Amino acid sequence: MIKICLDAGHYGKYNQSPCNKKYYESEAMWRLVEYLKEELLAYNGVHIITTRSSIDQNPALYNRGQRAKGYDLFISEHSNAVGSGVDNNVDYAVVYRSYKNKNNSDGLGLRLAKAVADTMGTKQNPRTSTCKSEKGNWEYYGVLRGADDAGCPLFYIVENSFHTNPKSTEWLLKDDNLRKLAQAQAKAIAEYYNLKVIPTLPAKAITPESDPEDIKWAQERLNAMLPDWYPELQIDGDYGPKTRIAVLVYWNQLGWGKHMQDDGTRIGKSTREALAAGRK
Template sequence: MSNKVKVCLDAGHVGSKYNQSPVVKTYYESAMVWSLHLKLKAALEARGFEVVTTRKTIDTKMDVYDRGTASKGCDVFLSLHSNACGTESVDYPVVYRAHDNLNNADAIALKIAKKIGELMGTTQAGRTATRKNSSGGEYYGVLRGARAVGTPLYLLIEHSFHTNTAAAKWLSQDGNLEKLAEAEAELLAEHYGVTSGTEGRTAIMGEAQATAGQMALFCRSKNPAPKLTACSLEELAEMFLEEGKAEGVRGDVAFAQSLHETGYFKYGGIVTPEMNNFAGIGALNGNATGQAASFPDPRTGVRAQIQHLKAYASTEALTKACVDPRFSLVSRGSAPYVEWLGAADNPNGKGWAVPGKGYGEKVTALLEQILRTEDPSSPAAGMPEPAWAKLVAGYPQYQKDGLEALAEAGILDSPETWAGRFGRDMTVGEAIGIMGKLLAWIQAAGENPAG
C-alpha cells in the first residue's frame, strides 16, 4: 500500500460553458476550474502526493454527492469553484470547510483563502465559511458526500467572484491559474509535512544564475574551437540568456542542454553546425545526417530551443511568435524540471529525450560545472567593467588586453563591435584599415613624444 497523502480533486460543474461571467463574457466557471484542477494535480504530484480526480473529462456528468463520495479512501477532498453574486464590488476568496471544524479544518482552509486573495489582489481578504442544510448536515452535496465516506479533510474553494470584473479577468489568464495551483499545492505540502517531490530538482522556468562569461569559458575549456558558423560563442551565450529571459526560461539551463546535445559544439551526429539547431530538435532516432530542424540564424535556433523547453516546463503562452516546429507536439507542462526531461525519469512518462534515462542528470551536471566556473569578466572592486568585457570573457587575457589598448588609443573606434567578432575571420580590407590607423598613431606619437 502507498503511504502517500492522497488527494481527490473535483472540478466544479460540467461542460466548457457553464456559469458565464456577466461582466467578462469570455469567462466560464466550468472551463476555469477544469484547467485549474489539472494544474493543481500536476503540482501536487510533483510534490509527492497521490492524486485522483472525480471526472475523466470536462463533459463527464456526475451527481454532486457522488463526486464527494469519490474521495473515499483519500486524505483530502477539494472542490474548485468561483463564486457569484449580484454585486460587482464583492471580491474575496472563501473556503467552505466542515461545519463543526472537523480535524481543525479551518486552519488550512484560512491559509488557502488568504493566499488566493494575496495572489489575486482581491479587494477584500480571503476568509472561511460554513453552511448547513435543514437537517444540520453539510449544505453542499460534494462536501456531504465526502463526509459520508469518512474523508478527514474536505473543502470547497471559491476563487473569489466571477461577477467581479477584475477577478474574472485575472482567472481568465492561464499563467495565473498556474500560480494558484503552485501556491495551493505548496500549502497542502506544508500542512501534511510532505517534503519529497520538488526537493533537489532544478526548475526549467526562472532566472538564469550563470553569466554568459561562465557559459562560454566552461565550453572553451572542453572545446577551444566550437563549430559555430554565424556568431561567436560569447554572442551565442548572450542569446541564450536574452531569449530565455523573454520567455521566463533559464537560459543557462538551455545552454547546458546544448552542450550535451552538440558535444560542446563539436557536432558529429545528425545535426550539422550550419543548421543552427543547438538541441537536436527533430533529430529523431534513426534519422540520417541533416535530417532534423534547421534554422536561418543562431538566434532563431536558440529561440526555438527556449520555446521547446517552455512547452515542456509550463502551460503559459509564448511571448514571441512560435519558431519551434515541434511546439504543438509537446504535452504542455509535463516536465517542469530538468531531471524530468528524460521520459524514463518523468512520472508523467513524457520528455525531450525518449527513453532518455539519466538525460536530465547529465544536463544538470553540466549546469553545475558552468556555475562553478570563475567568470574573469567580473569587474575588480571599485573598477567599472567595460561594456564589451562580457563578450570576450572566454578568450586569452593577452587578446583582451590588446583590444583594450587599441580602444584606449583610438585605433578601434567601436570595441564592442570587435569584441563581438572575436573568433571570426578578418577581411583584408579591415586588416589594412587597422594597420593604417596604427601607423598614423605611431607617426603622431613620434612627432610629439611628450604627448
C-alpha cells in the first residue's frame, strides 16, 4: 500500500494571472489535485488523502505538511510566477524537493518535473530545486517543513510552469489539459513505485459465447494467476478446452471445492472478482 497526501497549493481565489483574468492558481490547482487523486486511484494499492476538503478551507502551511504523517509521499501543486507582470519568456517546470536530498528525493522530483514539461511543452528545461531556511537548518517552505517534521520520506512542491506566461496560462485554463497533467504525474508516480493499473472488471459472466474482449481479459488474468507449470494460454478470445481447464485449475488453487463440480465454462462474479483482485 502506497499512501499519498495531496495538497492544492492555495485556497479561494488566489494568485490571479496577469495574462488572463480568468486564471487563478488556487482554482486550477484545486482541479488538478482532484484529477490527480482520481488518476492515482486507478492504480492498485494506493491510498490518498487531501489537505483540504473544500477550496474555501485554508489550513496553515505547516499543518498541511503535517498531514503527511504516516504517508509515503506528499505533493503540493502550484503554478509559478516571475514578478507580477506578463513574462513571455520564462516557461519551465520546477519541483522543489528536500534540500538534504532525503531518500534520494531528486529522483522522483526530476521525473515529475519532466512529466509536467513533456505534457505542457514548456520552453526551458525541467528541473528540481531546493530552498532552505536562512540559517540553513530546515526547509524554507512551510508545507515541506511540516512534511519533513512529520517523518514523511518524500515531499515535493510541483510548479506546473508559470501563470505569468501567456501560453502556459491558456494551457492551464483548459480542463482537458489539467486531466492530461494529472495522468502524466500519476504515471510518473506509478512508475516510481511500480504500481499496476487496476484491471476493469467485465460486468457479465464470461462463457464461450461472450464478447472475445471479455474472454481475453479472463485469459490474461488467468495467465497472471496460475502456477508456472500450467501452460500459458494464448490471448485469442477463444474460450476453448485449455481456457476451460485453466478455470478449473484456478478454482482448485483457490480451494473452491463447490465450483470444481462445474465444467469451467462459466466465469461468474466471484471468480471475476478474484481474478481482478489478483487472488492466488
